[in-house]
Amino acid sequence: MQQKPEILETRLVARSRLFGVESMQLRFANGVERTYERLRTPPIPAVMVVPMLDADTVVMIREYCAGVEDYLITLPKGALDAGEDWREAGNRELQEEVGYAAGHLEKLKTFSLSPGYMGHHIHAVLAWDLKPSSLPGDEPEPLEVLTWKLSELEALLERDDCTEARVIAALYMARERLAEVRPWG
Template identity: 50%
Template structure:
């Protein structure tokens, strides 16, 4: 069932003490109900999460310190899209900074949202193939461990305590299915 979007009667913006911009929307739904919703306004261009394929069966993960859970966490290469960059350019830069590889082939698979009922932030899932060694200086305080992982062992990876980030989990399954479809199409 398709519904008409609610009517926005007004938007009020405020900046929180932590720098986030929050909007309050005065909404009227199709049934006449009115509500006030709050949403965090995205800052910047969004982010990328990169699925770097070392070969057709092996993805590269990175291990880095995760302050939110105060431990070292395995995950995919990820980062913010800088001003003037496309998602593919940001993915290639982040890959060079975090994993020490560039990619000759970059494919935008889709976008992911984190909390779409409250935030407009989007993360672009990028598949990186045909890798070659190249390192750029990054903003990490220490070198990241690069860990190869076979796609056919995702069932083991998702059960690890040090692999918990939802975007990494989702991006790996999306890429695995996309790659499977590409292989099936090739015969």
């Protein structure tokens, strides 16, 4: 196993309402020194839910994504509130964004996002046994709720409005897990 580089210095070089940009001076085991920059994000984990109405039907949303300046098809997601675990946050986000609560939640994987530039993590969660239930959300406009068949996942991925890598990974993982557990028989 490789030895981690030594952090010689970290320095905040810019700050916004949500992010900081941090400069890191590193020394690698071979003596080479480099300066890296990374987004310094709050250590608040997030949750992304793959809500299943039945063995093949996933509930998704279309929402505006400022980073790409467009509307994308994605999954319900959001940050964990203080004191929440991933199960509570997953059920809250489901109720806020798609109008369901889940009787069963199972963590698929914790993903890192652009780990070369930031330390953010998100829990991908599979949810089933959905029941109508809603909570007020914090979105600036109503989200478009839609459904898609996992058996037609490749057609979804051909669309120009489904490009988020963590969503794509979670959908494939959910499809595989559902084939193993068969919650609908």
